[in-house]
Amino acid sequence: MNDLTPTYRFAPAFQAPTGSAIRELFKYLAQPGMISFAGGYPATGFFDQANLQLAADRALRESPVDCLQYAATEGLPLLREQLTALMARRGAQVDVADLLVTTGSQQGLDLLIKVLLSPGDQVLVERPTYPAALQALRLAGMQVHSAATDAQGLDTDALAERLAGLPHGAIRLLYCVPTFANPTGACLSLERRLALLALAARHDFLIIEDDPYGALRFAGSELPSLLALSEQVEGARGRVVHLSSLSKVVAPGLRIGWLIAPPAVFTRCVIAKQTVDLCTSPWAQRIGALYLQEGALERALPGLAQGYGAKCQRMLEGLSGLQEVLEVSPPAGGMFIWGRCRHGVDAATLLQRAIKQNVLFVPGSAFYAQEADASSIRLSFAAPSLEQIDEGLLRLGRAFG
Amino acid sequence: MNDLTPTYRFAPAFQAPTGSAIRELFKYLAQPGMISFAGGYPATGFFDQANLQLAADRALRESPVDCLQYAATEGLPLLREQLTALMARRGAQVDVADLLVTTGSQQGLDLLIKVLLSPGDQVLVERPTYPAALQALRLAGMQVHSAATDAQGLDTDALAERLAGLPHGAIRLLYCVPTFANPTGACLSLERRLALLALAARHDFLIIEDDPYGALRFAGSELPSLLALSEQVEGARGRVVHLSSLSKVVAPGLRIGWLIAPPAVFTRCVIAKQTVDLCTSPWAQRIGALYLQEGALERALPGLAQGYGAKCQRMLEGLSGLQEVLEVSPPAGGMFIWGRCRHGVDAATLLQRAIKQNVLFVPGSAFYAQEADASSIRLSFAAPSLEQIDEGLLRLGRAFG
Numbered sequence: 001m002n003d004l005t006p007t008y009r010f011a012p013a014f015q016a017p018t019g020s021a022i023r024e025l026f027k028y029l030a031q032p033g034m035i036s037f038a039g040g041y042p043a044t045g046f047f048d049q050a051n052l053q054l055a056a057d058r059a060l061r062e063s064p065v066d067c068l069q070y071a072a073t074e075g076l077p078l079l080r081e082q083l084t085a086l087m088a089r090r091g092a093q094v095d096v097a098d099l100l101v102t103t104g105s106q107q108g109l110d111l112l113i114k115v116l117l118s119p120g121d122q123v124l125v126e127r128p129t130y131p132a133a134l135q136a137l138r139l140a141g142m143q144v145h146s147a148a149t150d151a152q153g154l155d156t157d158a159l160a161e162r163l164a165g166l167p168h169g170a171i172r173l174l175y176c177v178p179t180f181a182n183p184t185g186a187c188l189s190l191e192r193r194l195a196l197l198a199l200a201a202r203h204d205f206l207i208i209e210d211d212p213y214g215a216l217r218f219a220g221s222e223l224p225s226l227l228a229l230s231e232q233v234e235g236a237r238g239r240v241v242h243l244s245s246l247s248k249v250v251a252p253g254l255r256i257g258w259l260i261a262p263p264a265v266f267t268r269c270v271i272a273k274q275t276v277d278l279c280t281s282p283w284a285q286r287i288g289a290l291y292l293q294e295g296a297l298e299r300a301l302p303g304l305a306q307g308y309g310a311k312c313q314r315m316l317e318g319l320s321g322l323q324e325v326l327e328v329s330p331p332a333g334g335m336f337i338w339g340r341c342r343h344g345v346d347a348a349t350l351l352q353r354a355i356k357q358n359v360l361f362v363p364g365s366a367f368y369a370q371e372a373d374a375s376s377i378r379l380s381f382a383a384p385s386l387e388q389i390d391e392g393l394l395r396l397g398r399a400f401g
Numbered sequence: 402m403n404d405l406t407p408t409y410r411f412a413p414a415f416q417a418p419t420g421s422a423i424r425e426l427f428k429y430l431a432q433p434g435m436i437s438f439a440g441g442y443p444a445t446g447f448f449d450q451a452n453l454q455l456a457a458d459r460a461l462r463e464s465p466v467d468c469l470q471y472a473a474t475e476g477l478p479l480l481r482e483q484l485t486a487l488m489a490r491r492g493a494q495v496d497v498a499d500l501l502v503t504t505g506s507q508q509g510l511d512l513l514i515k516v517l518l519s520p521g522d523q524v525l526v527e528r529p530t531y532p533a534a535l536q537a538l539r540l541a542g543m544q545v546h547s548a549a550t551d552a553q554g555l556d557t558d559a560l561a562e563r564l565a566g567l568p569h570g571a572i573r574l575l576y577c578v579p580t581f582a583n584p585t586g587a588c589l590s591l592e593r594r595l596a597l598l599a600l601a602a603r604h605d606f607l608i609i610e611d612d613p614y615g616a617l618r619f620a621g622s623e624l625p626s627l628l629a630l631s632e633q634v635e636g637a638r639g640r641v642v643h644l645s646s647l648s649k650v651v652a653p654g655l656r657i658g659w660l661i662a663p664p665a666v667f668t669r670c671v672i673a674k675q676t677v678d679l680c681t682s683p684w685a686q687r688i689g690a691l692y693l694q695e696g697a698l699e700r701a702l703p704g705l706a707q708g709y710g711a712k713c714q715r716m717l718e719g720l721s722g723l724q725e726v727l728e729v730s731p732p733a734g735g736m737f738i739w740g741r742c743r744h745g746v747d748a749a750t751l752l753q754r755a756i757k758q759n760v761l762f763v764p765g766s767a768f769y770a771q772e773a774d775a776s777s778i779r780l781s782f783a784a785p786s787l788e789q790i791d792e793g794l795l796r797l798g799r800a801f802g
Contacts, residue, residue: 005639005663006605009573014516014669023474023675044466052469053461060454065445068453068652073424103504103656103678110677114540115415119520136676139515172410204407238406251469255504255682262406268415274424275537276511276677277504281656281685 013139020131021366028355035392037315037379038360040182040335042248044383046307051296052251052287059286071282073273075101075258079289083258086292090214092228092242094260100269103280105212105245105257108269109133109175111276112208112241112259113140115268117172124174126154128338128367128376130182130210133175145171146369151329153178153188156195163203173206178226179214180334183367183378187220187332193229201235206265210243215301217333218309227260238262246288248335249304250297254284308335308382311389315381318393325400326377335382338364341375341400348374350399359395414540421532422767429756436793438716438780439761441583441736443649445784447708452697453652453688460687472683474674476502476659480690484659487693491615493629493643495661501670504681506613506646506658509670510534510576512677513609513642513660514541516669518573525575527555529739529768529777531583531611534576546572547770552730554579554589557596564604574607579627580615581735584768584779588621588733594630602636607666611644616702618734619710628661639663647689649736650705651698655685709736709783712790716782719794726801727778736783739765742776742801749775751800760796 025038060067066076074080080096087094102108117123119141125134127146137144147162148155154176163171174196178188188196200207209226227242245257259269273279291297312330315337319328328339341347347363354361364376381389426439461468467477475481481497488495503509518524520542526535528547538545548563549556555577564572575597579589589597601608610627628643646658660670674680692698713731716738720729729740742748748764755762765777782790 005665006602006607006636008517008607008663008665009570010516010669011519014673017669017672019672020675026473039471041471044470047465047469049461049465049469056457056461060450060457064448064450068448068450068654069445070440070442070648070653072427103682106676107678115411116409118412132676132679135672139673139676169410201407206407206409235407247471251684252471252679253469253682253684255678255680262409264406264409268411268418271418271420271536272415272540274421275507275533275540277508277656278533278653279656281504281654281682283652283654283688284682284685287684 013141017139020135022131022362025360025362028360031358034358034360035384035388035395036360037381037384037392038362039383040380041383042252043307046304047251048296048300051291051294055287055290055294055296058290059283063286067283067286069282071279071285073270073279075280076282076285076289078293079285082289082292086297087260091224098260098263098266100259100261100266100273101280101285102257102259103277104247104255105210105243106132107276108243108257108259109136109208109210111269111272113137114272115265116206117142121172122170124171125369126176126181127369128183128364129175129369130177131366133210134369137175144369147174149184149186151186152192153181153186154192154196156192156199160195160199163199169204171203171205173208174200175208175210177210177213179211179223180216180331182213182334183336183362183364184338185329185331185334185336187223190223193223193226194233197226197230197233197236197239200239201233207240208243209240212245212248213334215249216305216308216335218305218312219332241265249301250288250291254288256280256284256288305333311381311386312337314386314389315379315393318390322393322397322400335380337379337381339377339379340373341377344375345400346374347377350377353401354396354399357395357399359392359399361396414542418540421536423532423763426761426763429761432759435759435761436785436789436796437761438782438785438793439763440784441781442784443653444708447705448652449697449701452695453692456688456691456695456697459691460684464687468684468687470683472680472686474671474680476681477683477686477690479694480686483690483693487698488661492625499661499664499667501660501662501667501674502681502686503658503660504678505648505656506611506644507533508677509644509658509660510537510609510611512670512673514538515673516666517607518543522573523571525572526770527577527582528770529584529765530576530770531578532767534611535770538576545770548575550585550587552587553593554582554587555593555597557593557600561596561600564600570605572604572606574609575601576609576611578611578614580612580624581617581732583614583735584737584763584765585739586730586732586735586737588624591624594624594627595634598627598631598634598637598640601640602634608641609644610641613646613649614735616650617706617709617736619706619713620733642666650702651689651692655689657681657685657689706734712782712787713738715787715790716780716794719791723794723798723801736781738780738782740778740780741774742778745776746801747775748778751778754802755797755800758796758800760793760800762797
């Protein structure tokens with residue numbers, strides 16, 4: 001008599017939601033001998049375990065109450081100072097008061113959606129774009145449009161034309177990963193960065209600059225962030241909200257990201273965070289702060305960039321043997337190589353054959369807001385070893401048949 | 402020329418939001434010699450630092466990759482098992498598959514709002530209720546109504562009458578803290594628990610049972626949770642979502658909570674969490690899991706309950722000297738004593754006088770969805786020492802004048 005499950009009522013976007021296509025692939029990771037180019041996971045071999053251990057030992061022994069008690073929603077002062085100093089080394093002068101510690105940079109996006117947008121608002125993402133951003137915007141009920149990209153990132157000329165055809169202020173915000181994009185690996189050129197900022201000023205939209213990978217450059221020379229450049233472009237100041245994270249350069253397990261926003265946006269994000277998780281784990285914050293204060297990240301970064309560069313190089317070498325079937329663009333940093341299958345090969349079909357060969361990648365369709373390019377694929381060189389990259393690409397070649 | 406700050410557009414609830422009234426009081430904590438009965442912070446002296454240190458040392462040394470890498474959104478298997486065992490000790494038989502690890506129980510509520518509700522939906526909270534729940538519901542655009550309570554918690558007779566006057570299904574969910582409520586300290590009687598579950602079945606609403614304090618009982622005998630009882634009440638099965646947390650019994654700094662929900666709700670919460678923070682810090686999860694696996698929480702709990710019981714007793718003794726001006730209800734657990742000033746004394750005015758006497762409490766108005774009782778105050782006995790409780794109450798007495 002008590003077996004009747006109630007009929008649940010859900011929010012409209014959660015009536016029949018689909019989970020992450022990438023996480024759906026995880027089940028195949030258990031297949032013995034599987035080589036994965038699928039996840040965007042950092043290499044476990046690159047974790048700076050010794051220095052993290054030192055920071056962790058110090059954190060609890062020296063300041064147990066700071067680690068174990070609730071902390072201010074804005075973040076631990078020491079971590080905010082260290083992250084501000086990190087931003088200065090990256091060329092952006094930021095006030096500590098404008099930097100909010102978040103539970104991974106994913107939370108930064110969640111807070112911004114809460115604070116800035118209402119269901120039905122029109123937003124822009126890159127085509128293709130980071131799936132968890134796309135999903136977050138969709139589940140919040142946004143109308144997500146995508147802006148064309150090429151090997152230099154967002155095509156700002158095409159974007160200018162498109163915006164000119166819309167009513168002023170129609171687009172509320174644009175989300176982008178300008179430096180070593182996920183999934184394309186593209187880095188937006190300086191000229192286009194300036195053009196994008198001018199468009200934001202002219203058409204009255206905010207830019208969310210998500211920058212988890214920018215510090216992992218292994219070729220070419222550094223470019224200023226949109227945040228740094230926004231000071232130089234007329235009317236662009238205060239139009240960039242910057243997100244970054246320790247996940248790709250230190251460890252995802254800390255779940256430490258940060259958000260830099262103009263005061264009116266910042267204050268509201270803090271209020272939103274009070275209802276979301278009160279504060280990011282103070283213990284993890286303390287460990288991250290001490291790790292940074294010791295200079296451990298600065299010492300580790302050159303090796304990290306070199307290590308990922310070597311893996312990327314190895315993957316590009318292997319892919320050169322597949323150039324008859326797969327076209328790729330070499331990235332100058334980050335964790336991803338984006339490819340397009342030639343001869344009309346469908347990536348979803350290829351994936352099924354690849355799984356039989358014991359190699360995984362992500363079919364590109366997961367990265368499109370609409371009209372997916374079914375021939376595209378994303379390969380990550382970050383997690384596998386050099387030997388696994390070689391062997392995995394041999395298997396991928398066999399999957400092409 | 403570049404000095405113009407853009408005019409930002411915000412989501413309706415964030416046009417002019419107000420932050421937490423309790424957090425507004427934090428600035429006075431810096432006042433030298435201040436004694437605070439304001440926060441809901443656990444006693445720092447009760448943190449089981451030695452065993453947490455052991456768990457932390459083991460976590461990173463034994464399983465560095467599990468700590469540092471991304472983890473499944475659902476949570477670490479070991480922690481989910483340990484929390485399921487903890488729930489069994491609390492009298493609720495829960496399947497591991499129905500337990501989601503959250504970044505504090507505050508995140509559980511945030512996920513449920515995303516998944517279950519749409520702006521304008523009608524929800525019920527207790528009168529008075531936990532302010533961060535109230536704020537989360539309001540910022541998400543809900544119509545929040547409050548249901549009367551007395552010293553036994555929710556008045557289910559009054560609730561039954563009220564629901565009878567509403568269209569069937571008008572109320573989407575009811576959020577409550579049935580065991581040692583924040584702010585009242587009230588514990589819902591068994592009879593009322595059963596009545597509440599029957600009402601949920603009859604009027605087709607979900608109950609969010611938030612239970613951070615239930616393990617901190619220092620008087621009376623244990624009552625089954627709404628979750629456990631929902632199996633016994635016709636039509637109530639699957640209508641309770643249970644939230645709990647390690648914050649009050651282990652340490653807030655871990656930011657570890659959990660959510661137990663029927664499969665249809667659970668699955669959607671996982672999808673929502675993928676866009677919110679991907680996963681709760683695996684490092685903190687691992688520490689929490691090892692701490693539980695060692696049996697450290699079970700060993701610590703009797704001392705914790707006794708410790709908070711002694712503080713509560715001390716505060717009640719001190720308050721007996723103020724009974725001419727302040728009426729209070731003695732709680733059987735938790736961290737709070739709720740009071741009403743006699744003779745029409747206004748709590749906000751009293752607070753200003755109390756601050757001059759170097760003692761803090763929270764005026765009750767922060768806890769009401771509407772029509773606040775301006776004479777009510779919340780006193781927490783958890784964080785101050787016994788001596789601070791004595792001295793703080795002398796000061797409070799002087800504030801009454």
